[in-house]
Amino acid sequence: MTLTPELLLHGYSIGVFPMAEHRDDPDVFWVDPKRRGVFPLNRFHISRSLARSLRRQDYQITVDQDFAGVVDACADRADTWISQEIRALYIALHDMGCAHSVEVRDPGGRLIGGVYGVVLGAAFFGESMFSRRTDASKIALAHLVDRLRRAKFTLFDTQFITDHLASLGAEEISRAAYHRQLRTAIDSAAHFLAPAIAPAQDVIQRNTQMS
Template identity: 40%
Template structure:
């Protein structure tokens, strides 16, 4: 680890993501800070922070990268029934603070969402860069949620929680559908999980991910209104 680049907090810079360790974790560098400027620079270049309270800030660029192309979302028949029942209500940017808190508090294995990290993403939310998606049950309680960053035509998923069966699946379908309507190219899922792969995500080589990213982060989506409530199936119909 000591041979990795150490980032000066006063220097807004990252080594190229291609220089990350060539493995599924892809550790790239240490140090720096969690300023909103640095975080935006990191995501624009395929890099994200992930560390614990007892560690320096660690920056990663995995290889391969797990992504979900919005048009490739998979909706099993049972999930389609849940969506059509409208049991859940899905909103965006209605309760960012609760979403990031629950993303941190509901993990049995502990969390990398430190207080400093939560504060930085809250600032990004105030700047209109970070967004939350909420899933509510009929009683008005949060059943699931996610937060992430929207830059150009790319959405970078950061963390997600689910307190009820199918809540996170409903969230992913709504997110993919809405982003496809707006002309987004991909959802960055960072590292693979069985849940994401079942929803249609797949892994691609880091070089391919970076190529898509560099073409997409400077392009404005065709529409980008993070409205308060998302409908199903929406104006463009449902994905198969």
């Protein structure tokens, strides 16, 4: 069966997501973890060091200005699951308005960090992130979480959990609990592009108030 953007969205709607073994792998397989990583949107943890990085303001945040660039940067590592087919599918979803990126740029406009994912209803399925400067991916995540909260999203799926994500507030839940959250989220409405890009101090303050 040919994997299409529409089939990809259907997979997300039933709780599975695609991966490839490596960038040159012609095959794509579906993953349905027994334990799922999620970010509770009211418990994103901004450490003192991350707060300092956010306040430095030696960067700029953009949204959906270079989706393909973020995907390519995420795949620019020795071992990646982002094959050419998967890359093409996510870019097609972006063209359909179903996938988005948050970019972090240096003062010269160069891409130094970012995160991208898929949107379905009030669910955001985080796919990958990258960093070319200390804390750049964390800055992207902080702005992403703040945007999701203001846009009325209810689920931020991280697929798997890592020590890095756990340090920022992500947690692991059962497949059954995930599916309950998923059903509620995809039946709800949220608008990723509606919120304006927030000043760093507002991002810090809102997370401090709600964490």
